[in-house]
Amino acid sequence: MLNTLSHAVRSSNLSVGRVISSAAAIIMSASIIAPMIAQQQESERATQELSQSTGIHHDQLGVYDKLWRDRLEGVAQQSLTKAESTVQANGAKADVAAATSAAKTAIAGLDGYKKLDDSQLRKQIDTTDAATAALAAAGVASDQKAAAAAAAAAAAAAAAQANANTPDGARAAAQSIMASTYGWGGDQFQCLNSLWTKESHWDYQASNGSSGATGIPQALPGSKMATFGSDWATNATTQIKWGLSYIKGSYGTPCSAWSHSEAMNWY
Structure with missing residues (x-):
């Protein structure tokens, strides 16, 4: 009697165990299958919406997906072509190095676009376009900065030339050039000051009506001074450089040239 009762209990326990195991298996399967079912349902819903919005039968949507x-x-x-072109146009500008680096990184991420899924590809296109726009803007700012610097340098050079074109400015320029x-x-x-004061009063526009001698050093003809610059007619510094070279080659020093001028009334 006891053996029979024990056997019945054991059988009952095994049955309960089987039920519990089966239930656990069903629960585990549900946790795996449920997301798959939800994903499939979402895909079907998206396909149906796409079919309705495009008027394309769902059986033909594969062609639409390909397009x-x-x-x-x-x-x-x-996007890739534009980014590469923008890098090529601006990459040599030192002050846009950070923007160039960001654009190159974006290009590298988009270069293998055929391997990216649609979502990744759209994101990388946006990233690349943003990096390209930032580099282009930085390049424009760099160009504007360079243009402003060039304009400032040109203005400074023009001011320096205007100053050198005055008698006192020409004297200062001559003293600096002859020393260096x-x-x-x-x-x-x-001696030089005495010589050129006599010749032209340090006036870069001086001209001798009878001989045609021109400029501070009274070159004859004035076009000789073009060997030191095409601006010889308007730039006192160019005239001074030519005049000092002429004195060096013809007399050795300004004092020798002045001595000759005092004796002969010309040099």
Whole structure:
């Protein structure tokens, strides 16, 4: 009697165990299958909406998907081409290095666009376009900065030339050039000052009506001074450089040239 009762209990326990195991299996299967079912339902819903919005039967949507993917890849290629062109146009500008680096990183991410799914591809296109726009803007700012610097340098050069074109400015320029180029000091400058004061009063527009001699050093003809610059007629510094070279080659020093001028009334 006891053995029979024990056997019945064991059988009952095994049955309960089987039921519990089966229930657990069903629960585990549901946790795996449920998301798959939900995903399938979402896909079907999206397909139905796409079919309704495009008027294309759902059996033909594969063709539509192919056309959409081709269009998306075309946009990616355009984005890539524009980014590469923008990098090429601005990459040499040192002050846009950070923007250039960001654009290159975006290009690298988009380069293998055929391997990206639609979602990843759209995101990478947006990232690349944003990096390209940022680099283009930085390039424009760099160009404007360079243009402003060039304009400032040109204005400074024009101001310096205007100053050098005055008698006092021409004297200062001559003293600086003769010291740096020929090693002549203050004594030689005194001779030069006497010589060119006599010749032209340091007026870069001076012209001798009878001989045709021109400029501060009274070159004859004035076009000789073009060997030191095409602006010889309007730039006192160009005239001074030519005149000092002429004195060096013909007399050795300004004092020798002045001595000759005093004796002969010309040099």
